[in-house]
Amino acid sequence: MKRLLLQDVDSDFRDAAFCLAVGTYSGAIAQLLLNHGADPSRCGPGELLPLREAVDSGSPALVEALLYDRSRGRYSESELLETRDLARRWHEAGVDTELRRLTGSRDALVRTRVQDDEYYSVDEYFLGGMTVRDGHAAILTHLERLLGSRTSFEELMARALNHYQDHAAWGNAAILLANRRDRETWTAAAALRTHSDPSRRLFGAEVLRLTHLFDDSDEDAFAGPALDLFTDWSTEEEDLAVLTEVLVALGEHGDPRADAALMPYAGHPDAGVRCAVARGFGTWSELPAFTDAVREALLVLMTDMDTVVRRAACLTVAEGRDHDPVFANAMAALLDDTDRRVQVTAVYGLALHDDERCVEAARRLPPAPPGTPHEYELDAVWRYEWRRDGR
Numbered sequence: 001m002k003r004l005l006l007q008d009v010d011s012d013f014r015d016a017a018f019c020l021a022v023g024t025y026s027g028a029i030a031q032l033l034l035n036h037g038a039d040p041s042r043c044g045p046g047e048l049l050p051l052r053e054a055v056d057s058g059s060p061a062l063v064e065a066l067l068y069d070r071s072r073g074r075y076s077e078s079e080l081l082e083t084r085d086l087a088r089r090w091h092e093a094g095v096d097t098e099l100r101r102l103t104g105s106r107d108a109l110v111r112t113r114v115q116d117d118e119y120y121s122v123d124e125y126f127l128g129g130m131t132v133r134d135g136h137a138a139i140l141t142h143l144e145r146l147l148g149s150r151t152s153f154e155e156l157m158a159r160a161l162n163h164y165q166d167h168a169a170w171g172n173a174a175i176l177l178a179n180r181r182d183r184e185t186w187t188a189a190a191a192l193r194t195h196s197d198p199s200r201r202l203f204g205a206e207v208l209r210l211t212h213l214f215d216d217s218d219e220d221a222f223a224g225p226a227l228d229l230f231t232d233w234s235t236e237e238e239d240l241a242v243l244t245e246v247l248v249a250l251g252e253h254g255d256p257r258a259d260a261a262l263m264p265y266a267g268h269p270d271a272g273v274r275c276a277v278a279r280g281f282g283t284w285s286e287l288p289a290f291t292d293a294v295r296e297a298l299l300v301l302m303t304d305m306d307t308v309v310r311r312a313a314c315l316t317v318a319e320g321r322d323h324d325p326v327f328a329n330a331m332a333a334l335l336d337d338t339d340r341r342v343q344v345t346a347v348y349g350l351a352l353h354d355d356e357r358c359v360e361a362a363r364r365l366p367p368a369p370p371g372t373p374h375e376y377e378l379d380a381v382w383r384y385e386w387r388r389d390g391r
Contacts, residue, residue, distance in 0.1 A: 002032065015043070019044075022047075025054075084144060091137045121166055138168035138173075193205075205230075227253045227258060253284060262277045346361070
């Protein structure tokens with residue numbers, strides 16, 4: 001589908017494909033088509049699932065596709081209220097309990113984690129011939145927002161903590177709270193910093209991080225408090241997942257103090273922590289060059305034993321403003337890396353740094369594995385050639 005959408009697809013085909021995706025419970029495909037311009041308002045009334053059935057399915061992606069801006073008007077407030085209550089029943093009872101009630105089966109549940117949309121996953125349950133996803137908490141949160149309800153911080157956090165961090169219920173709750181950008185929410189999230197439960201600290205850290213990240217106002221009222229809070233937090237956090245979230249948050253500040261706070265963790269034994277540092281160094285900075293300490297740390301991270309860390313460090317160097325030849329040479333050294341994704345990132349970086357070596361390196365890349373999506377990084381090579389040739 002992604003490959004087809006890169007072509008010049010007629011809008012009628014996109015719209016028809018959207019209707020088909022929704023009708024076959026393919027929420028992720030429906031979301032993809034929306035992102036490429038499908039117009040859900042062009043689906044006839046009989047071509048879409050009833051909203052109630054989408055809620056029953058437990059797929060947040062499917063429900064959100066039906067409630068997309070251009071098609072939301074087809075649903076009355078009373079219908080939204082009914083489906084909100086339906087989502088709450090599923091959420092409070094639990095998918096396993098409801099499936100057993102509906103099917104009468106005593107067999108063992110089959111449970112699988114599946115990707116529900118581009119960013120979040122859910123668990124999918126199968127029992128007695130029925131398949132249901134457990135995204136009802138996320139659906140409930142979405143419907144409450146559409147109806148103008150202000151769900152409490154504690155309730156949204158409880159929904160999140162019933163699941164893992166990349167579950168749609170967690171993500172929807174954190175994003176909704178972060179978008180409030182008010183002092184009450186900020187205070188509630190900040191208070192979790194000293195909680196004994198790491199999962200609560202993790203949720204609080206994510207809400208605080210997103211609150212600053214989403215604040216695109218000129219005032220950016222949370223930038224200063226966030227930087228101070230995360231700088232102090234990084235020195236005392238012992239849980240790896242929470243520490244990683246805090247370091248990612250620090251990396252979203254274009255401030256030398258953030259780089260200084262990240263520096264002690266550049267050699268941390270955990271690869272996830274090192275990756276957060278590699279991506280955080282100078283990412284949002286307007287400075288023309290890295291500091292000497294950051295430059296040295298990045299060069300070391302580009303030779304890290306972990307593939308993801310090497311690629312993260314290479315990407316930071318590639319997209320950074322510092323075009324010192326030492327970085328071009330370090331990226332050139334990664335052209336022979338054992339991992340193809342690292343090689344692609346190195347080619348990308350050389351192209352952004354206007355280094356001629358990117359052209360031959362792109363030709364020498366091993367073939368992409370079957371099913372690899374379009375590698376947009378390699379488009380930088382022909383853009384470099386256009387610049388080079390004055391076209």
